[in-house]
Amino acid sequence: MLRKTLHISTSPHINSGKSTEQIMKNVVWALLPVVFFSIYSFGLNALLVIATATFASVLTEHVLCKLSKKKTTVGDYSAVITGLLLGLTLPPSFPLWMAFIGGIIGIALGKYIFGGLGYNVFNPALVARAVLQAAFPVAITTWHPAFLTDRFSTVASSVFTWPFMEPKFDVISGATPLSAFKFDGVTTSTVELALGQISGSAGETSAVIIILGGLYLIARNMMNWRIPAAVLLSAFVLSGALFLINSEIYPSPWFMLFSGGLMLGAVFMATDMVSSPITPLGLWVYGGIIGILTIVIRVWGGLSEGVMYSILLANAISPHIDSVIKNRVYGTKRKMKAA
Amino acid sequence: MMSLFNLHKDSFKHGIHPPESKDDTSGLPIRQFPFAPVIILPMAQHIGTPSEIVVREGQEVQRGQLLAKANGYVSVSMHAPVSGKVCKIANVPTISGKMSLGIYLEAFPFSTQEVLEGNPIDPDTATPEEILQGIQDAGIVGLGGAAFPTHVKLKIPEGKTCETLIINGVECEPYLTTDHRVMLEQENDIFTGIKYLLKATGAKKAIIGIEANKQDAADHLSKHMPKGLPIAVKVLPVKYPQGAEKMLITSILGKEIPSGKLPIEAGAVVVNVATTAEIGRLLPHGRGIQERVITITGPGVKKKGNYLIPVGTPLRYVLEQVGVDQEISEVYMGGPMMGMAVSNLDISIVKGTSGILVFTKKDVDRSTTIYPCIKCGACVDACPILLNPSKLGILAKFEAYDEMASDYNLMDCFECGSCTYVCPSHIPLVQYFRSAKRIVRKREADKKEKVHA
Numbered sequence: 001m002l003r004k005t006l007h008i009s010t011s012p013h014i015n016s017g018k019s020t021e022q023i024m025k026n027v028v029w030a031l032l033p034v035v036f037f038s039i040y041s042f043g044l045n046a047l048l049v050i051a052t053a054t055f056a057s058v059l060t061e062h063v064l065c066k067l068s069k070k071k072t073t074v075g076d077y078s079a080v081i082t083g084l085l086l087g088l089t090l091p092p093s094f095p096l097w098m099a100f101i102g103g104i105i106g107i108a109l110g111k112y113i114f115g116g117l118g119y120n121v122f123n124p125a126l127v128a129r130a131v132l133q134a135a136f137p138v139a140i141t142t143w144h145p146a147f148l149t150d151r152f153s154t155v156a157s158s159v160f161t162w163p164f165m166e167p168k169f170d171v172i173s174g175a176t177p178l179s180a181f182k183f184d185g186v187t188t189s190t191v192e193l194a195l196g197q198i199s200g201s202a203g204e205t206s207a208v209i210i211i212l213g214g215l216y217l218i219a220r221n222m223m224n225w226r227i228p229a230a231v232l233l234s235a236f237v238l239s240g241a242l243f244l245i246n247s248e249i250y251p252s253p254w255f256m257l258f259s260g261g262l263m264l265g266a267v268f269m270a271t272d273m274v275s276s277p278i279t280p281l282g283l284w285v286y287g288g289i290i291g292i293l294t295i296v297i298r299v300w301g302g303l304s305e306g307v308m309y310s311i312l313l314a315n316a317i318s319p320h321i322d323s324v325i326k327n328r329v330y331g332t333k334r335k336m337k338a339a
Numbered sequence: 340m341m342s343l344f345n346l347h348k349d350s351f352k353h354g355i356h357p358p359e360s361k362d363d364t365s366g367l368p369i370r371q372f373p374f375a376p377v378i379i380l381p382m383a384q385h386i387g388t389p390s391e392i393v394v395r396e397g398q399e400v401q402r403g404q405l406l407a408k409a410n411g412y413v414s415v416s417m418h419a420p421v422s423g424k425v426c427k428i429a430n431v432p433t434i435s436g437k438m439s440l441g442i443y444l445e446a447f448p449f450s451t452q453e454v455l456e457g458n459p460i461d462p463d464t465a466t467p468e469e470i471l472q473g474i475q476d477a478g479i480v481g482l483g484g485a486a487f488p489t490h491v492k493l494k495i496p497e498g499k500t501c502e503t504l505i506i507n508g509v510e511c512e513p514y515l516t517t518d519h520r521v522m523l524e525q526e527n528d529i530f531t532g533i534k535y536l537l538k539a540t541g542a543k544k545a546i547i548g549i550e551a552n553k554q555d556a557a558d559h560l561s562k563h564m565p566k567g568l569p570i571a572v573k574v575l576p577v578k579y580p581q582g583a584e585k586m587l588i589t590s591i592l593g594k595e596i597p598s599g600k601l602p603i604e605a606g607a608v609v610v611n612v613a614t615t616a617e618i619g620r621l622l623p624h625g626r627g628i629q630e631r632v633i634t635i636t637g638p639g640v641k642k643k644g645n646y647l648i649p650v651g652t653p654l655r656y657v658l659e660q661v662g663v664d665q666e667i668s669e670v671y672m673g674g675p676m677m678g679m680a681v682s683n684l685d686i687s688i689v690k691g692t693s694g695i696l697v698f699t700k701k702d703v704d705r706s707t708t709i710y711p712c713i714k715c716g717a718c719v720d721a722c723p724i725l726l727n728p729s730k731l732g733i734l735a736k737f738e739a740y741d742e743m744a745s746d747y748n749l750m751d752c753f754e755c756g757s758c759t760y761v762c763p764s765h766i767p768l769v770q771y772f773r774s775a776k777r778i779v780r781k782r783e784a785d786k787k788e789k790v791h792a
Contacts, residue, residue: 002659007669007703008680010770012756013696014357014513018717018763020710076710118711118764224716273715278729322730329748330352330585330724331598 020117023222024077030213031084031268037206042092043151045144045159052096053128054083056103064112078117082106085125085268089201089261089308090132093144093156097163098136102128122315123272126308133308142169143176143199176200178260179304187251193258204261214267223271226280230287231266231294232257238295250299262294265307275315282318282325290314351589354578355721355757357513357676359552364636365516367644369524372630373660374421374446378651380406381431383439384689385480386487387413392442398425403455403626406442409475415488416478418627420649422450432686434672434679441687444651457625462534470539470622477621478628478690483507483518483582483611484673486691489618493539493608502606504542505591506533506615508549508556509575509582512674515694517632518612520645522549522556525616526563532619533570540608544569547612548591550577579676580755584609586723598751613693628690637671639664639697648688655684657695664699671696676756710764718758718768724751728758728768735771743772744779752776 038046061079065072073079086102109131110124111117133140144156158167176199177188193207217223240253256262270276270290277286290310297306382389390407391414394400400419407417423446431441460473475490495501506529510518522529533545549557549572557574564570575581575590585596587609594605602609617628629649636643641662648657654670671678672692688695718728726748734743743749749772758768 002655002663002684004667004684006667006681006684008682009669009703010767010773011671011673011675011677011679012760012769013669013671013675013678013680013698013703014760015765016355016357016761016763018761019707019765020713020715020763023713023715023763116711118713221717222715273713276714278714278716278719278727326747327719327725327727329598329726329751330589331595331600331751332748 021076024081026217026220026222027081027268028077028084030216031081031088033209033213034088034206034264034268035084037209038088038092041146041151041206042144043148044153044155045092045151046087048096048155048159049090049092049094049099050084050087052099053087053090053103054080056100057083057086057107060104060107061112064108073117076117078111079107082111082124082128085123086128088204088264089125089129091140091143091201093142093158093169094139095158095161095167097161098132098139101135102132105131118274120274121319122312123269123275126269126312126315129308130312139167141179145199176260176304177255178298181251181255181259182298182304187255188259190252190254190258193255201261204264207258207263210263210267214271217271223267224273224276224283226283227271227276227287228266230284231262231270231291234288234291235262235266235295236291238292239299242295242299256295256298260298260305261307265294265311266290269307270311270314272315275318277318277321277325279322279325279327282321285321285325286314286318289317349573349590350576350578351581351586351723352725353721353723353757354580354586355760356577357579357760359577360513360636361516361519361552363643364514364634364645365519365553367516367520369520369632369645369647372646372648372652372657374452374649375652375656376446377426377653378421378423378444378446378649379431379441379653379687380417380420380444380651381433381439381441381687381689382407382417383433383437384486384650384691385415386485387411387415387491389439390414390417390478392428392440394425394442396425396428399423400425400444401455402450402452403457403629405627406444413488413491415480415490416476416627418478418629419444420629420651421446422452423447432683434681434686434689436682454624454626454629457627459625460535460622462531462538462622465538467539467541470535473622473625474535474539474618477618477626479614479617479621480690481611482613482617482631482690482693484677484691484693486689489610489614492610493536495540495603495608499603500606501540501542501603501608502544503592503608504533504536504540504545505587505602505607505609506545506547506612507582507584507587507609508547508553508612509587510553511550511577511579511582512676512678512694513579514634514636514696515674516634516636516645517693519553519556521613521616521632522553523559525620526560528616528619529560529612530563530565530568530570530619531623532615532617534568535618535622536608536610536615537569542608544571546570546591547572548575548581548587549573550575550581552577580723580757583723583753583755585753598748631688631690631692633688633692634694635661635697636694637696637698638702639667639699650688650690652688653684654681654686654688654695657688658684658697663697666699666701667697668700668703669698671698676760677754707765709766712764712766715763717761717763721757721761723755723757724748724753726752728772731775732758732766732768732771735775740775740778741782743775749775749779
């Protein structure tokens with residue numbers, strides 16, 4: 001006679017086999033080419049800065065989990081993403097001690113304080129960068145030239161600045177394409193921008209590689225294509241309109257799309273699932289806000305770059321977007337209700 | 340991402356594509372299952388009031404004889420699945436864990452097992468009321484799994500008209516192939532059943548909805564279609580949960596059923612294809628249901644197949660006959676998406692059992708960690724009712740059940756499980772919603788009671 005102790009569980013009894021950890025891992029895979037290109041163009045400097053930021057993020061996550069007597073959550077790879085993204089937004093010759101502090105801030109103030117993975121209001125990497133920008137305004141706007149011949153053998157002296165000491169920058173490149181345009185009125189060709197033969201933050205140089213990473217994630221259904229589409233489209237439309245009005249003052253929309261951190265921001269930072277809305281229409285609105293704000297800050301603001309603040313602002317209103325824009329439920333009329 | 344491709348007109352929005360896992364049994368013809376030595380028939384095996392027993396202990400009954408009559412409108416009759424002796428009337432276990440009054444029927448080993456006939460109903464001369472009565476008397480309930488009394492569903496409310504009769508041959512649950520085999524092997528019963536149903540509902544036409552993974556069934560039905568009946572076969576793209584009434588109506592008619600309303604609002608009545616075949620087979624002879632087709636499959640089953648099994652056959656007997664793996668861990672009645680796990684092998688096959696699925700230890704992964712919701716939106720893209728399961732899940736965690744119902748349409752959820760299926764954080768969303776719905780219903784009932792008191 002058949003005698004068996006059976007387990008019981010509630011339906012559904014099968015699942016798609018996807019996991020959060022797997023999504024995070026894939027984001028890391030998609031970021032790695034960007035990291036490698038950054039190291040290729042900026043040499044050891046970029047390697048050290050990115051590695052330090054990532055190490056600090058992962059270490060902070062681990063220590064905070066241990067301090068609050070929880071199982072460590074470094075295995076979900078989200079801290080790695082925060083660290084890599086932070087490293088990619090920093091200038092390649094950024095002092096390592098500052099990058100380390102950035103890593104700590106990103107995880108501690110950007111994520112853990114809100115309750116960890118899934119609860120952060122802002123993109124943790126951008127929180128860290130905003131704090132660094134406020135604390136070290138000179139270091140974070142001092143750019144290092146790309147493709148120096150000795151980039152794989154020497155390290156900029158600023159990188160190894162003692163903690164809490166003023167860094168000394170030995171090789172300073174003139175400007176990023178955006179600041180060159182903003183303050184000197186010089187434009188860079190789109191081809192150079194797309195291929196990354198320019199100076200800038202470690203990861204904001206090759207648009208082509210960033211787009212490829214994004215396409216990989218979209219193809220694997222691990223990134224919502226609407227966000228980068230909305231960001232880039234709105235930025236393109238607004239800057240295109242301005243360019244048509246007066247091409248003497250305003251740069252071409254292609255320049256706007258491929259310069260600065262817009263591509264990295266649109267593809268890898270605005271798409272942080274936790275801090276973006278959830279409904280399709282909400283995503284379009286959110287992306288649209290980022291694209292428009294970026295152009296507004298770039299064109300009329302005091303800063304040459306506006307992606308970071310645009311994304312942070314859009315993160316802040318993203319919960320409100322979700323409470324105002326809801327899906328129309330099957331069998332009902334469209335429901336718009338402020339919570 | 341999916342919505343890019345969802346512009347397809349012949350389907351509802353969203354939904355998921357779980358592996359179909361039907362190849363093991365879809366090619367296997369229906370085979371008669373042997374009679375168990377003792378058949379155990381619970382009286383509560385349909386939605387509504389349990390049937391009322393009309394036989395006594397010790398009485399000898401013939402196969403097809405009435406054992407219990409409908410107790411009220413939302414109830415049906417029950418017939419003897421086997422010739423034998425009523426050896427005991429007592430409480431019997433059911434899948435829900437509750438006990439139900441039931442009949443123990445000892446089969447006569449050497450009986451010819453001929454089926455008793457009753458009053459035949461002629462589809463050409465019978466009135467709609469007579470057909471509905473015949474369906475109730477035959478003990479027919481939704482064989483797709485819901486087990487809702489079919490005659491109640493077919494009764495068109497005052498002031499409404501039924502334009503379209505939709506025959507549900509979608510069978511979107513993975514693993515199950517019963518409806519597929521019924522469509523391939525019982526076409527004449529299906530067409531006769533449709534004739535009764537058209538008459539009973541007053542519908543002008545019938546549309547048989549079949550998913551594209553059963554193209555052979557669609558071709559077979561089209562080929563054998565009798566002349567003069569207004570029946571069309573519609574092949575639909577494969578997508579879960581297309582077999583759900585609301586989704587099927589939207590796929591076929593392009594209309595939505597207003598929240599909280601019945602299919603008749605769209606001028607439609609939906610009947611499962613196996614139920615239709617059963618009506619077509621039983622009513623011309625005035626017989627009652629004695630058996631049904633069940634797919635027995637899953638990695639833990641040795642002799643997988645589609646079997647015609649007498650209602651009331653104990654599950655233990657069924658599994659012993661087909662043989663199961665040493666490592667069986669979970670057994671489900673129904674499909675893997677909405678089927679119920681069995682806690683006790685002493686329960687019986689009932690009219691609503693469309694499949695028996697056996698999973699072994701290695702098929703059931705219990706080690707997965709539940710991560711916090713990362714708001715990836717996979718559930719939002721999956722929900723066929725277009726709810727926001729992510730938000731609902733967070734509210735459920737805070738036990739904000741009233742807000743779930745009032746602001747986020749919790750009560751429209753029909754528990755298809757697509758959200759849980761896709762969730763990368765493995766959050767038991769539909770499980771939360773099931774309990775939340777129960778709590779909301781209870782609160783509402785309590786409120787009403789207070790008003791009346």
